[in-house]
Amino acid sequence: MKQTSPCSARERKQSMAFDAGMLACMVHEIRTAALGGRIERVMQPERDEIILQIRSFAGGRRLLINAGANPRIGFTGLSRENPQQAPMFCMLLRKYLTGARLADVVQNGFERAATLTFDTRDEMGFACRRYLIAEVMGKYSNLIFAEDAVPDAPDGRLRIVSALKVVDFTTSSQRQVLPGMIYENPPAQDKRNPLAEDPDGFAAQYAAVPPDYPLDKFILSRYCGISAAVAREMVFIATRHTDTPARYADAATLWRGFEAAVRRIRENDYAPCLVLDGGKPVEYAFLPLTQYTSCEIRPFEEAWRLLDVWFESRDRDARLHQRAADILRLLTHTETRIRKKLDLQRSELADCEKATEYKRDGDLITANLYRLERGMEQVGLTDYENWNEETGEYGTVLIRLDRRLTPAANAQKYYKKYAKARNARVELTRQIALGEEELTYVYTIFDALTHAETAADLAEIRDELYRSGYASRMKGYVAPRKQPAPVCAKFRTPGGFTVLCGKNNLQNEYITHRLAQKNDYWFHAKGVPGSHVLLVTDGREPGDEDFTAAACIAAHFSKAAGGSQIPVDYLLARNVRKVPGGKPGFVIYHTNWTAYVTPDAERVAAMRI
Missing domain, CATH: 2.30.310.10 (ibrinogen binding protein from staphylococcus aureus domain)
Structure with missing residues (x-):
């Protein structure tokens, strides 16, 4: 137990x-x-x-x-x-x-x-x-x-x-919700009301429980409206364990924990709390969850504040999937297409490694034309460039021939395959680099979606994809004639400095190439997709806390968020250059410093203005 x-x-x-x-x-x-x-x-x-x-x-x-x-x-x-x-x-x-x-x-x-x-x-x-x-069901x-x-x-x-949701006969045959109908309560569950339970009724229900049946499951199966966490808390209050089977307790013992929780509801004596594991919310309830002895238990005076903390990120994710379903579908298909194309190109590039063999075979056929004649299907020729020290002999190469061609034509065939493989190696190397660059760009859009907060942020991402060459895959999208100036996230450091953070590539470009002054500091998480972050100095020199705060913001708004000791590059904004002909948000820089920070989501949220 x-x-x-x-x-x-x-x-x-x-x-x-x-x-x-x-x-x-x-x-x-x-x-x-x-x-x-x-x-x-x-x-x-x-x-x-x-x-x-x-x-x-x-x-x-x-x-x-x-x-x-x-x-x-x-x-x-x-x-x-x-x-x-x-x-x-x-x-x-x-x-x-x-x-x-x-x-x-x-x-x-x-x-x-x-x-x-x-x-x-x-x-x-x-x-x-x-x-x-x-x-709420x-x-x-x-x-x-x-x-x-x-x-x-x-x-x-x-x-x-x-x-809000009309339910007709095609959706449910038990209960319809249609304008003009008399409202009916949802179908009742075959469970008992815990507020109306008494010790005798509870004992009668407990008597029918198998000896090895977990007590929390007994409560969930017999009584309505109780969550799994509250059921475990009832068992924990009674037995100091959460998975106690029925054989190790009696009705009176379990009733003590059951009544302790139900009494809070009857008397409106609520004590809402949030359970955090490593700073991440994992559970909540209207009463203290003392069963989580290894986690942080954060009490709240008002339950609605607890719900805001619990549902803030969950609501944002739900809205993202609703509003950005078309973008996610486009990016997913694009990622799959690029990966499949890269796998094929890498396979072809591996075949190009045979180019030297094709040239060798052509040279050997040319050197031995006097020994060959039309109609031969294969021939073994001595390769004088392949000396075997163990045997003291030159190696022999078995070359396949086209019986329909003359020996000279067979040699030309191998030379053509050599030239084709040599040219393909150069072109495939270039195409693979372009494919990897496009895949990196797709990952930056995925990262931007995780930071999108408003419909305007999603509109900027759609416009960026449209202008980046994905218009043919965005059916029904009409680009706006005039794009408003991007609205980036703003923060205030402990030293009073303003920090600007881009939530997508358009905002990143706007911050880095339009708003940044030569003495401002530019931050970006090292080697991963993330936001461009600008520490606005206004002619002053920031302190160590300000640099650390800006680096934490850059780490938090990157794909590495949630990790520890994340490397963040920073340098003067005047040393950041846009990649000629590159995708939006792509930059190059050389003279930089690197800071290692562990971002705290709550601290970053507290700095936002």
Whole structure:
């Protein structure tokens, strides 16, 4: 049995971190801070994400409801870029909810669903209520806008007005979500509500458990709304192990751990925490996860701040795959094509090594024309340049001949093969160098995609690919007539110096060749794709901390990010030269220094302005 629960990929994969307990925690936060608040603005930055700007006595808050790859509900402090034209669902919510007051927020039983009730007015000016139902259930997540089925005499039934994801009969035969239909709760699981459980009922469930069955799996299989991490924590509280089988505990012992976790939900006594392994978030919950004794446990006073830390990179990756699917597909196909072409060219180059053999065979045939005649298929000739010291004899070469040709014509045939192989070696060497250069360029685009943060960043990458010769593979893309100036990332060092960082090749070129002054310092991770980083001096001399900070930024925004002791080259910007005829972002330099740094993502984020 394990006394501690390591931060393993297997356990994280099985986690359902945003469980019903976490939803109860978020509902409590929303009720505490935003109940009675007025909706000032409705935004839909992504196709499956809604943000409500709420103004209450506690101040302004942004309530995020995500029904996509990372479903959740809660406040957020992360900024989102809104599309120029709002989707239809967003326009509908603006019509009916702008100016409305948040009257109530309740969790639907102990399921991962919550109903937000708004006091507003209808088209005639009469008071009425509208509802937003957030179903946070993995791939079945949805956001449903509803109203009272009988407005004049509300009876608890709700009629669907619209939904973020419409579910018809072709999608689900059990439950449809269509405008005009009466809203029905998601199908109930064949599990018990942990909030309604008592010791006797728990003991009855425990009595049916096989002796070798793990206790955490028993909790997951019998009770709804509990994540794997919370189930293990219940077992750990009771037995000080996470994989205890039923034979080593009894119902009363396990009930102690089960009740300790459930009581926090009943009493709204939440203590959200984040588990970090080597600085990387690996787990979170609404209660302290004491099972992770070998990892850092970071407590949060407000759960929404925890969710921002957990989902920031995950949301960015999800948005990247949604918005940049065409770019990723183009780059993947291009990489495969180049690799296949390079393998073929290297194979042909290996064949060119036989050029000297072709010349030797031609010379031997020419020297022995008097011994040969038409119709011969092969001949063994003495090679006077190949002396075997062991045998004391010259080597013999077996040469294949074309019986249809004269001996002189056979010699010319070998000379032609020699000339072809010699010329092919030169051309193939050049083509392989070009292919490797293009592959390196493709890798820089892959790296730029990992740093893309906004739709403008992706637009710059698309424009770069279009202008770099990939237009024929970008169907439907129309290059803008006037490209706006790139907007690069900005940082502030401890010494007060400004640092500019390019997130793609266009921004790199703009920083290095347009913004850089001769006394500014230029940084780049050594030997790997990465961002151009410029330390703006404004005529002053930076200190050691400023150089280290700029080097950390360059290492963080490179393919080597996440490593330790990453080499970063730096030099005066005036010594950086653009490669003549090269791809965007390619430069050459010689007079440089090299620093070795281990970047800290949190420190880099703290320096950003």
